[in-house]
Amino acid sequence: FLAVEVQGKTIDDLVSMSVTHMREFFEAHEKWTVSSQEKIIAKPIVREMLQRLLALENVGLEYLNLGRSAQTISGGEAQRIRLAAQLNSQLMGIVYVLDEPSIGLHSRDTEKLIATIKALQNVGNSLIVVEHDESIIKAADWIIDMGPGAGEEGGIVVFEGDYKKLLASKNLTAQYISKKKKVSEKKKYREGNDKFIEIFGAEEHNLKNIDVKIPLEKFVAICGVSGSGKSTLVKNILAKALSRHFYNTKDLPGKHKKIKGFEHVKKVISINQNPIGRTPRSNAATYTGVFSHIRDLFAATEEAKNRGTRFSKKTLEIEYKGFNVAQILDMDVRLALRFFARHPLIAEKLKTMEDVGLGYLKLGQSATNLSGGEAQRIKLATELARKSTGSTLYILDEPTAGLHFDDLIRVTP
Template sequence: MTAAKQKKQESIVVRGARTHNLKNITVSLPMNKLTVITGVSGSGKSSLAFDTLYAEGQRRYVESLSAYARQFLERMDRPDVDEIIGIAPAIAIRQKNSTKNPRSTVATQTEIYDYLRLLFSRAGTTICHKCGREVKKDSPESSADEILAELSEGTRFFILFPIQEEVSRDLVRAARKGKPAKTKSLSTQAFLISLMQQGYSRLYRGGEMIELQKPEDYPHDDFDNTFVLVDRLAVSPEIRQRLVDSLETSFREGHSAIIETTDKRQLKFSDGFVCKYDGTRYEEPEPQLFSFNSPFGACSTCQGFGNTIGTDYDLVIPNPLISLKDGAIDPFTRPTNAWAQKELLKYAASANIDTKIPYADLPDYQQNCIIYGDEGWRGLKGFFEFLETKKYKLHVRVFLAKYRGYTRCPDCDGQRLRQAARDVKIGMHSLPEIVDMSIADAHNFFNALGLDVERAAIADKLLLEIRRRLKFLVDVGLDYLTLGRLAATLSGGEAQRIQLATNLGSLLVGTIYVLDEPSIGLHPRDNTRLIGILENLRDIGNTLLVVEHDEETMRAADNIVDIGIHAGELGGELVFEGKFDELLKSERSLTARYLRGDSVIKIPKTRARVNESIEILGAREHNLKNVTVKIPLGMLVCITGVSGSGKSTLVHDVLYAGIKKKRGEWNAHVGLFKEIAGAEQIDDVILVDQSPIGRTPRSNPVTYVKAYDAIREAYAATNASKSKSY
């Protein structure tokens, strides 16, 4: 084999790439290595990485599938390139969150939820929600062991099985159809004869043994609390086999066994999934039982969403930092509802509820009384139920609509699963409780989880996969998220890192991963862990192409490709290809000039003086702990901190939403805060996030910034346009 052919096998060779502004470039990218593609914004990095390499890798993979499979997959156009050699199936991980499914969560996206469903169905313990005891199916062998362990040697006992409830009901029903009260029904006689023919000659009822020589010996016309005697034994080591045989008979005939000792002690066993203490019947755990996407497992009230449409008490009490006396209950501030405010204050005085402190500072039980009612007070719930009876009036319907929203499901308490699924525990936690944990807490929980030998053998591989995936999420800096966090609420960077952790967990090899600036939004503390994840993906046999500007990531790369020199028409050229140390020596690369320090971003020697500012007082939303912060106006202000520290909560949920609400331009949820002082100095507040700015194919940057209006007016003012009446 020639050296040239050997090189082709070790590299992805791109020849004559002309996608978008790329100027017929040719580049060789080493396989199974980490390559960073850098350059100024608009130079053509994404055109090479996504629109050329990813597009061709995906296109070839899809073309290799059957015609039937291809119809379900996205078809990509062939990129404008002469030749690509050595391309493999490609996966793109972009800086955006495209998830719209309201059921999708962090746990489902990372496949952790699938493993949790299997774990709970195979190794979970069902706990009776009435008596708190374990529910399990008994076998003759396990029942015999428990009997011999529970009863002391020499104890005499009866082995009984109950006459099945449905048989007893049928006989009673037949006995009451036109029969004289003193005449035993023929169906009851037939049943007794059947028992006698099977060899059962004794019945046990109410502590009394009834000998059956003939049907007439049974003095009753029903079989309530009546049992059939199978055997009589005294506890000793020699009786185990006979005990097992008798229990097998009881399970076969009555699906359960009752052990009654001579001192009236009773033990119950069942071959069904039934609580032996209170008789509650449960579903046997199956993976489908733990799926909120399945009617079998989802809460029937909220259909697995965790919330229902009803009175939203966050809208009723929009600012809990206000006292009851000052109008914390928003609907009671309306003049037409002044009577309700008087009733509330009267009730508060009788119940010793302080009306001068913030509502949020009231004890939980007092808040519950205010909302759900108490003796002499129907509560906010009762107030809205009263209004529901008047909603045939238009103004009442309009009023109710202002306080209607998605609220936590009253049946499952937002846990999305039916009661049977919530009764199954592992380590004393149900599946919804684990999903409500942060990733860091869940990681610690499963690392410390201890199971008995039998369950450990079943759960060993499942726990391994769960721990691996949780570790990957911790490593990419997402340990602050909960497993139940809705995927649609994630930022673009969080969604990208979740996709990265998911792909690492899948252990794919021989794949090209194309990533779009994964370090955006990361604190330097988390950046090192991200690089470790990228290196792990590379080390198991994958090729990574990372579009990136971060110096730390470039230093960790095996290969650097610099596209430039400038943006747009002045870009699209291959400026540099090689190692990072060699890049630093490049005189042509603009990136190298900044890395060497030849070009720098100048820091002003003097700063503008702060004349005006706004102040956020007492911000308490999510993890913010009563934060008070002053923000100068007319300045560039940077809010920083580690991932999950509360930056977005402060800016988006408190500052932006709070000012919009004050201006009457916001109807959604507003983060908790006491006050935004100085907000009257703000003319407008605009949120610039990672959402796409245009949603129509006709939109472009010129139309978006309204410049096209001036262009149209200029053309319309020409003589040629006027002559044609344009």
């Protein structure tokens, strides 16, 4: 295949381009030096290619290259790829259900996504979107707000109507959208310790030989439009370089000249959105270590000592304060925190989970049913519950994904 070229480009060259660069390449097809017969053959193919590439751009995926491994694509990106594919399907009378398609998008790209959703609607389709993003809520024709809280405290329709009626209501979502309540009213900022991690000559992917200075003992946000190089800088270069320095990992960091400031950090903890487990038996309780302590409590009961059984039908007959293991795993974090209030080892871990906005989560919820944002916050809670050694650099990848405005207060410092 690599022996065949189109205007000096092999198929590998093409799939290594970003969506935007590939679109620009095909838009110039009228200037290609080919025969009239080849132009006739190429015209319908190029037209189809351009339609599909424009659809990808319209859902905020202009930075992706077509050769990108499916394993490296986030859930939000995968959902927007499927949405882009529907734009060219010409189907009508379809109900599309989208689950937080704006995750990972900059505000500019969210507007493109809204235009794409409207385009599908305008040809006779219906769209149901589960979303926290204010722009998408504002663009909706009809809004259904669930609540009033999460988990056992939710399950009620607290509002339904259009955007104007929502603003006139007094529910929690309306208060944040109308700015009566704010996620952050920070007036004082941390001074830090006047020490820095400095990255020099970062050139991986689309980074333009940049130098970046990151202050320590501060809350630092890396922002920018989708595909601007945020993840390349932080995950591919900084996180991999630090992991290689401290833990001798094999992953090579992205292209850069050097990094200074390793001596100011004792360890690095990079918390991503990868699953906390790949089997249904993995859950929040097992990952955080809470379940080990709960199991010890059950093992200490007289009934357990007499029976000496592990997990079986008889296990469910063993109770602690009137609850068996299954019933405890069915508790959400908030209820379990009250239930185990007198057991510091358990309560401390549960309190940290509640602090990062996971109070609604059931202890036994399968890892396979957790979102990327939930998995990341479970990892964060696990790390925060450990005894701090100080001088630790935490690297988080969109920890607020999937959170309501009111939950953001818990996560942001």
